[in-house]
Amino acid sequence: xxxxxxxxxxxxxxxxxxxxxxxxxxxxxxxxxxxxxxxxxxxxxxxxxxxxxxxxxxxxxxxxxxxxxxxxxxxxxxxxxxxxxxxxxxxxxxxxxxxxxxxxxxxxxxxxxxxxxxxxxxxxxxxxxxxxxxxxxxxxxxxxxxxxxxxxxxxxxxxxxxxxxxxxxxxxxxxxxxxxxxxxxxxxxxxxxxxxxxxxxxxxxxxxxxxxxxxxxxxxxxxxxxxxxxxxxxxxxxxxxxxxxxxxxxxxxxxxxxxxxxxxxxxxxxxxxxxxxxxxxxxxxxxxxxxxxxxxxxxxxxxxxxxxxxxxxxxxxxxxxxxxxxxx
Numbered sequence: 001x002x003x004x005x006x007x008x009x010x011x012x013x014x015x016x017x018x019x020x021x022x023x024x025x026x027x028x029x030x031x032x033x034x035x036x037x038x039x040x041x042x043x044x045x046x047x048x049x050x051x052x053x054x055x056x057x058x059x060x061x062x063x064x065x066x067x068x069x070x071x072x073x074x075x076x077x078x079x080x081x082x083x084x085x086x087x088x089x090x091x092x093x094x095x096x097x098x099x100x101x102x103x104x105x106x107x108x109x110x111x112x113x114x115x116x117x118x119x120x121x122x123x124x125x126x127x128x129x130x131x132x133x134x135x136x137x138x139x140x141x142x143x144x145x146x147x148x149x150x151x152x153x154x155x156x157x158x159x160x161x162x163x164x165x166x167x168x169x170x171x172x173x174x175x176x177x178x179x180x181x182x183x184x185x186x187x188x189x190x191x192x193x194x195x196x197x198x199x200x201x202x203x204x205x206x207x208x209x210x211x212x213x214x215x216x217x218x219x220x221x222x223x224x225x226x227x228x229x230x231x232x233x234x235x236x237x238x239x240x241x242x243x244x245x246x247x248x249x250x251x252x253x254x255x256x257x258x259x260x261x262x263x264x265x266x267x268x269x270x271x272x273x274x275x276x277x278x279x280x281x282x283x284x285x286x287x288x289x290x291x292x293x294x295x296x297x298x299x300x301x302x303x304x305x306x307x308x309x310x311x312x313x314x315x316x317x318x319x320x321x322x323x324x325x326x327x328x
Contacts, residue, residue: 004249005046011245013048017056019245025065025076026189027213028313032078036066064193137164137183138324139176142191144169148236148261149188152281152311153209157186160317163324170195177202184324190238207323210316217279217308221247221255224277229256231275231303233268233284237261243279262287269295272303279306 003020005013024030039050039057046053057074060066067077110120138157140150150167158165168176170191181202187195192208199206221230232243240259247257258274260267262284268291271278280288285307292302 003042003046004252005048006248006252007047008253009248011248013046014052014056016245016249017042017046017048017053018059019242020249021056021060022065022190023211023242023246026211028210028315029213030076032076034076035072036074036076038073062193063190064196065189137166138186138320139166139168139173139183140186141168141170141173141195142187142238144171146236146238148234149238151283152234152236152239153186153188155283156310156312157317157320161321161324173198174201177204184320186320205323207320209320210313212308212310212313214308217306218246218250220277220306221279222250224251224255226254227256228277229258229275231271231278232257232259233262233271233278233280233288234259235262235281235283239281265291269298273299275303276301277306278303279308281311282307282309 003017005016007013009016021030021036030036036057037045039053042048042053043050057066057068061068061074065077066074068074106124107120110123111117115123138154138161140154140157142150147167147169150169154165154167173185173195177198181204183204185195185199185204185206186209187206188211189208192206195206224230230247232240232247234240234243240261244257244259247255256274258271260271262268262280268288272288272291272295278288285305288305292299292305296302
């Protein structure tokens with residue numbers, strides 16, 4: 001993936017690069033464990049000073065998105081341990097053989113480490129109970145200022161997993177967990193690090209989900225005529241900011257970009273009047289359609305509506321289902 005920096009933009013170059021890298025990671029253009037380009041490679045590609053790129057990488061590391069390995073490079077952080085992500089080799093008809101094979105090896109290993117049979121039972125029982133507890137409910141959490149991102153995640157997850165899904169602002173999470181500390185916290189990579197600290201305190205699990213790559217929507221935007229106006233409508237301010245940076249980096253000043261939170265009626269009307277194409281998330285679609293019907297007489301032309309129905313990638317949903325014990 002190539003990164004493009006618009007030097008004439010009001011958005012700082014470091015912010016442009018930070019958001020583009022985050023999007024590339026969230027959309028799995030750079031999957032967990034992938035080595036990011038060196039500062040020298042990015043400097044040649046973007047024209048930025050290597051110090052600027054180093055600062056962006058340091059911020060990504062602080063935010064828990066990447067990890068630096070001395071003498072090796074910068075890698076996308078893998079938030080799932082190998083033992084959690086390893087695919088089961090057992091089918092249902094082989095499960096009865098489990099105690100004679102892998103389970104016996106695990107027990108023998110614990111005994112060789114000095115555990116008694118009673119201690120081994122307690123260790124294994126605790127681990128199983130903990131995993132069952134983590135799979136009992138899903139808590140989607142982001143900061144209150146961007147609770148729309150949580151709502152988008154929950155909107156995608158609820159129909160696909162047979163587990164209660166609730167949205168809790170990050171600021172209220174500890175209060176909720178203090179009364180019932182079970183479940184799995186789900187968030188985006190942007191907010192994983194602070195939520196991992198909360199999860200550790202209450203002995204539950206926190207994992208991040210990856211976004212859709214939005215290839216269909218980006219393809220349409222790439223092909224728009226120069227001078228077109230693109231409107232972006234979402235319930236998530238964070239998604240709007242990221243989308244604006246990505247599109248601007250992709251097309252620069254060739255397109256006019258307008259954004260609106262779906263419940264901001266005056267901003268939404270201005271966008272409807274100016275935009276030839278409107279990209280919106282699933283929850284905003286009915287709001288945009290109703291606004292078009294209500295204000296049709298004020299519009300010189302009807303914009304084309306493009307609904308990005310999927311916020312999360314299929315792969316990340318399937319991985320989450322495995323994490324909480326749902327077998328397809």
